[in-house]
Amino acid sequence: MTDHPPDDPGPDDATALAGELALRVLPPEEEARARAREATDPAFAAEVEAWNGQLAGLAEAIAPVQPSAGVWPRVEAGLSGAGSAANDHGRAGFWRAWAFGSTSLLAASLVALAVLVARPAPPPLVQPSPAGGLTRVATLSLESGAPAVTLAYDTVTGHLFIAPTRALSGDVGVPHLWLVRPDGAGVQLVGAIDGSAASRRTLDAVLAGAAGQAPAMAISMEAPGHTPAADKPDGPVVASGELQAL
Amino acid sequence: MASMLTREELALALARAGQGDRSAFRTVYEATSAKLLGVCLRILSDRQLAEDVLQDTYITVWTKASTFDATRASPITWLVTIARNRSIDRLRAAAPMRRSVPVEDAHELADSAPLASEAIETTEGIGRLHLCLDTLEDRVRDAIRTAFLEGVTYDALASRDNVPLGTMKSWIRRGLLRLRNCLES
Numbered sequence: 001m002t003d004h005p006p007d008d009p010g011p012d013d014a015t016a017l018a019g020e021l022a023l024r025v026l027p028p029e030e031e032a033r034a035r036a037r038e039a040t041d042p043a044f045a046a047e048v049e050a051w052n053g054q055l056a057g058l059a060e061a062i063a064p065v066q067p068s069a070g071v072w073p074r075v076e077a078g079l080s081g082a083g084s085a086a087n088d089h090g091r092a093g094f095w096r097a098w099a100f101g102s103t104s105l106l107a108a109s110l111v112a113l114a115v116l117v118a119r120p121a122p123p124p125l126v127q128p129s130p131a132g133g134l135t136r137v138a139t140l141s142l143e144s145g146a147p148a149v150t151l152a153y154d155t156v157t158g159h160l161f162i163a164p165t166r167a168l169s170g171d172v173g174v175p176h177l178w179l180v181r182p183d184g185a186g187v188q189l190v191g192a193i194d195g196s197a198a199s200r201r202t203l204d205a206v207l208a209g210a211a212g213q214a215p216a217m218a219i220s221m222e223a224p225g226h227t228p229a230a231d232k233p234d235g236p237v238v239a240s241g242e243l244q245a246l
Numbered sequence: 247m248a249s250m251l252t253r254e255e256l257a258l259a260l261a262r263a264g265q266g267d268r269s270a271f272r273t274v275y276e277a278t279s280a281k282l283l284g285v286c287l288r289i290l291s292d293r294q295l296a297e298d299v300l301q302d303t304y305i306t307v308w309t310k311a312s313t314f315d316a317t318r319a320s321p322i323t324w325l326v327t328i329a330r331n332r333s334i335d336r337l338r339a340a341a342p343m344r345r346s347v348p349v350e351d352a353h354e355l356a357d358s359a360p361l362a363s364e365a366i367e368t369t370e371g372i373g374r375l376h377l378c379l380d381t382l383e384d385r386v387r388d389a390i391r392t393a394f395l396e397g398v399t400y401d402a403l404a405s406r407d408n409v410p411l412g413t414m415k416s417w418i419r420r421g422l423l424r425l426r427n428c429l430e431s
Contacts, residue, residue, distance in 0.1 A: 053323050058395065072275060075301050
């Protein structure tokens, strides 16, 4: 007996994927890809939201547990840092707080990024990582699973190292790099990248804060000469991957 | 103390919190924090970690409250989703697949817990969900429920049930589609 039907085509496929994302059953790479889609495809995002609403009823079976008295004061103390929703227009305050945190730390060091790029080649040069920097890495893969870009990001210095494979060359579009924001809050443009050779750039304070939090990054292909809005790609999202601490 | 709030009162408090009203935010916390800690604790199985994530959750709630739209989501659903996602993020950042309770035990745990959210949720939607879940095969329903309650991925579900990964995926995908059809019929 076979238990594996052919892949559901069409809208059912998006519905099931949105359900899998809401349920959180996907493995990390697939989840990152689905998050990127959620951030860029409003119809898909609406599906995820619908599933969240429908599945949340399962939480009914969970008994409430009274938190310790110490939790509320800690929450309250955290509010000033987070900025009130009203004063700062929602997440802007949150991001600003983050960005300030990052710039004040802008004193340290360069991290050995070359190591990551050489993966999966045999052990190349290894330089010790100076203290303080938390390096985040991502491999952005095409839908097929083929790696398209390897990224390494230093949260202290804001340095971002971008190493494309050959997967993106030959495309007439210009690859643009995006940060996927946490909690399904959309994407933020980092900028156009060179799809044919390794490059590096330093993120400004605002982007650096966002990159420290982003669960994933993605690549869209934009028409040559066209710059999309900062929060929405116009071309197709061709690659994405989870951003993880090294 | 668990304040008794209707869904409308909770939505209103959340909207006020979104405008920067701290006392309304406190009301939201009083009415929902026990429920959300239950959710966090179920996924993380560690009281201190769960309270950490709970704290995080409410700070997120405060910054995002102005984006809550009562016409599109129920407030408790919105809050549970944030708490659950935060907990799963923390679980996976710490130690993937560290839990290995067999699915039957998890199911039993889930079912033995009292129903406790009536004070903050209209129950019609939930009744419908359970009706539709009951149309699924037992093993499929259990897998979906375990995935939700414990925040585990396909891999863990498959190894617990001792079935191939592909089988678990197709159970859940088909189960979700069937659930959706039922919920919308």
